[in-house]
Amino acid sequence: MTHSSPEHPPYAPHTSHAPHAAHDESDLAAIAAGVERTNELLTRVLAEVATTPSTHAIFVDAGYVYAAAGRLVVGTEDRRSFDLDAEGLIDAFIDKARTIFPDSRLLRVYWYDGARRRIHTAEQQTIAELPDVKVRLGNLNANNQQKGVDSLIRTDLESLARHRAISDAALIGGDEDLVSAVEAAQGYGARVHLWGIEAGGGRNQAEPLLWEVDSQRTFDLDFCKPYVTRRAAYEPYATSGEGTGHQAAPPGRDDVRFVGAQVAAQWLGARGRDSLAELLPGHPYLPGSVDQELLVEAEALLGLSLRGHADLRRALRDGFWDHLRTQY
Structure with a gap:
């Protein structure tokens, strides 16, 4: 018969890993709690996104609009030969955007034009006072050509897209230099929609620009005609008749x-x-x-x-x- 002694206690189950098991269970509980908090946060974010309306803005190259609408309606690109009802046309653009983006709110309309020394003309001052419209001016050179307008469009379009201020941009213009603006906005997740004015023959928008945008839309003569009126007194200043030299x-x-x-x-x-x-x-x-x-x-x-x-x-x-x- 064998007797146990204090030096050699009888066999007992090994319990040396019990503290480690408790520690593991604590870690798992902490991870589970973290996952639950993350899920709650994502749920709140998704709910907020679902209830926040999309936002769009309209970017208008006024030089393109004047030239294209003037050529289409009265047969000339010379801004001195006709009047453009900018307020009425801007309202028409806003209404069109409302139908195209029914679940989106308008941020504002950006109206880009040129002026000597970037000083507003009386007409540009009137446009700048319209609600939800911001006039941005580039320079006019000696030949009345706009300078710096494309860079203004790019700056605004890229900045608004980068800060998630807009989800859609309606761009009314035709210059190939606008391609970089489109690419920049798209890089931040915004969709860019190119709007144009019907050309009598051929195109008045650069093909690379047409290739780059997410969608295209063209406004026809019936759309533009109410907003363009020929100035009778300006018809024309050039010589009348062939070789007569009379104005x-x-x-x-x-x-x-x-x-x-x-x-x-x-x-x-x-x-x-x-x-x-x-x-x-x-x-x-x-x-x-x-x-x-x-x-x-x-x-x-x-x-x-x-x-x-x-x-x-x-x-x-x-x-x-x-x-x-x-x-x-």
Whole structure:
């Protein structure tokens, strides 16, 4: 018969791993809790995304719109030869976007145009005051060509897409330089939809741009016609008849007066109210340097020399003063 001794206790089950098992169970519980918290967070995020409407913005290259709509409706791209109802056309673009993106809200309309020294014309000021519209200006060179507009479009389009401010962008333009803007926005997940204006023959949008966008849409003559009106007084300034060398009738006094107000807005924007205060005591006369600048700028806008039309030059000065006096 064998007797146990204190030095040699009877056999007992091995329990040296019990603390490790408890530790493992604790780790698993912590992981499970973390997974549960992550699932809850994802559920809340998905619910928020599901209840947050998509957002779209409309990017309008005004130079393209004027040229394409003018050519389609009145047969000329010369902006001096017709009037464009920008407010009505912008509303039409907004309504069209509402039907195309029914579950999306409008962020705003970006209207890109050119202006000398980036100073708003009277027309551009009116557009800038419209609700949900932001006017962005590039420069106009000596040949009245826009400079810097494409880079403005790219900057805005890329920034809004990067910050997830928009999910869809309606781009109205045709220049191949806009391809990089489209690629940048798409790289951040935004969809870019190219809208254009019907061309009488061929295309007025670059093929690489058409290839890059997510969808395309073209507005026809019936869509554009209500917003474009030919200016009878501007038809045409070029020589009439072949080889006659005679010009058509000059514009009316009201047209020239309006141009005078446009130049005044540019002049005031460039020089400020201090210069206006110095000018007012001389009314109705203008200093020679200001009068010469007014004439040069007006002739550039009109596309016509006023040197032989004293009555129109008086109307031009009247329009200039009309605008300045309303600003004092």
